[in-house]
Amino acid sequence: MCLGIPGRVTTTDRDDGLLMGTVDFGGVRKRVCLEYLPDVRPGEYVIVHVGFAITMVDAAEAERTLRVLRAMGDAVAAELGERLP
Amino acid sequence: MRYLDEYRDPRLAAVLLERLRGVATRPWRLMEVCGGQTHTIVRQGIDELLPAGIRMIHGPGCPVCVTPLETLDRAMAIAARPGTLFTSFGDMLRVPGSHTDLLALRARGCDVRVVYSPMDAVELARRHPDRHVVFLAVGFETTAPANAMAVLRAAGLGLANFSLLVSHVLVPPAMTAVLDAPGCRVQAFLAAGHVCAVMGWTQYLPLVARYRVPVVVTGFEPLDLLEGILMAVTQLEQGRAEVENQYARAVRREGNTAAQEAVRRVFRVADQAWRGVGTIAGSGLVLAEEYAAFDAARRFDVGRLVVRERAECIAGAVLTGTKVPTDCGAYGTACTPRTPLGAPMVSSEGTCAAYYSAGRSAAPEDEGAVP
Numbered sequence A: 001m002c003l004g005i006p007g008r009v010t011t012t013d014r015d016d017g018l019l020m021g022t023v024d025f026g027g028v029r030k031r032v033c034l035e036y037l038p039d040v041r042p043g044e045y046v047i048v049h050v051g052f053a054i055t056m057v058d059a060a061e062a063e064r065t066l067r068v069l070r071a072m073g074d075a076v077a078a079e080l081g082e083r084l085p
Numbered sequence B: 001m002r003y004l005d006e007y008r009d010p011r012l013a014a015v016l017l018e019r020l021r022g023v024a025t026r027p028w029r030l031m032e033v034c035g036g037q038t039h040t041i042v043r044q045g046i047d048e049l050l051p052a053g054i055r056m057i058h059g060p061g062c063p064v065c066v067t068p069l070e071t072l073d074r075a076m077a078i079a080a081r082p083g084t085l086f087t088s089f090g091d092m093l094r095v096p097g098s099h100t101d102l103l104a105l106r107a108r109g110c111d112v113r114v115v116y117s118p119m120d121a122v123e124l125a126r127r128h129p130d131r132h133v134v135f136l137a138v139g140f141e142t143t144a145p146a147n148a149m150a151v152l153r154a155a156g157l158g159l160a161n162f163s164l165l166v167s168h169v170l171v172p173p174a175m176t177a178v179l180d181a182p183g184c185r186v187q188a189f190l191a192a193g194h195v196c197a198v199m200g201w202t203q204y205l206p207l208v209a210r211y212r213v214p215v216v217v218t219g220f221e222p223l224d225l226l227e228g229i230l231m232a233v234t235q236l237e238q239g240r241a242e243v244e245n246q247y248a249r250a251v252r253r254e255g256n257t258a259a260q261e262a263v264r265r266v267f268r269v270a271d272q273a274w275r276g277v278g279t280i281a282g283s284g285l286v287l288a289e290e291y292a293a294f295d296a297a298r299r300f301d302v303g304r305l306v307v308r309e310r311a312e313c314i315a316g317a318v319l320t321g322t323k324v325p326t327d328c329g330a331y332g333t334a335c336t337p338r339t340p341l342g343a344p345m346v347s348s349e350g351t352c353a354a355y356y357s358a359g360r361s362a363a364p365e366d367e368g369a370v371p
């Protein structure tokens, strides 16, 4: 549960007042809570832990990290609930 | 022995290793705190590539591993109650309790579900007003903001059928406990990058000043780890002890203040038992009085729990870095990821599972002569 995964924010919205968004993890899309990064904009990259974006990260770095994570299939599947394509 | 061409950028890894060889004149022992880092180090064989004498000691940073047996037994007692819908991160399901595990309870008909986020558990409570939804809230500073938000959300929605069974641990007090342990061999730390993404890095300044021990905030990719090791060894060789940030692409000095604020609102710091290690002062979080209604441990009286650890499991020594999994008589025989006797064999962040999946049969050579 401690493996943070970087992804790109694609959309943001409010769900009953809560700041949420869709984050694309190299092809897998998830609903993510953005309350802790209220200034984040679509197109920016974040690191997500258990459904929460906790920090912004540089785009090129995030893509590189995703490539490394693809090689760690099991750990990512445990974190996201599915494998990276 | 692994080879450099398995790395994402083998040339960069070779350069970092070359520089490390140039810098290291003496044996040094470094602890990586985070279980995710342990996994990368063992899987990529980083510890086997290091110059002789530079030794990685694996730390207690596996949240699954340090969750007390008593908490697990309590979780199972609550999950077995009629009307409970029990939720947890997936990696907690196979951790052996005194008598059984959550997966076995589910097979017997208890409603135990894996959620990806604690917010999914809140959603279940909203959809099932006739059931009581309990979430097993474990983890370090990385998951605490998520669990805090789940409580704030449930409170905001007025949900009376949601609660957390909390077993939260904090990293800096655990590092202090490692340094205070008799016979401590750790001379520098690689601090967990994502914990620092939440908490920032100034919280290590007192530790660095008091123990004169270098702390390098480090990411969890192979190159991050090599660079973090190089930075820590360079400090040691130069007689410096500072907080340095290798993982600047994700970690800012002050961390995520909004997340820290939510954690402060919902939880308060308390003494905490670490499985296999013992109680460490001020190393955990419990729900603040204002949110006591969301505390599953208060809500459900499960009577007195008699906990029983497996005698053959040396997880405590593995978690504090005094032993490695291959020192354990059960490793790879009675204890495998399919038949785990202890938590470090279950979690992908556990040292025993990391050793097993990398096919390790012996510990890396202990401190030899430096070339």
Ligand code: SF4
Binding pocket: B312, B313, B314, B315, B318, B325, B328, B329, B330, B331, B332, B335, B336, B340, B341, B342, B343, B344, B345, B352
């Ligand atoms: S190998 Fe199994 S029994 Fe031995 S310390 Fe690790 S988890 Fe415990």
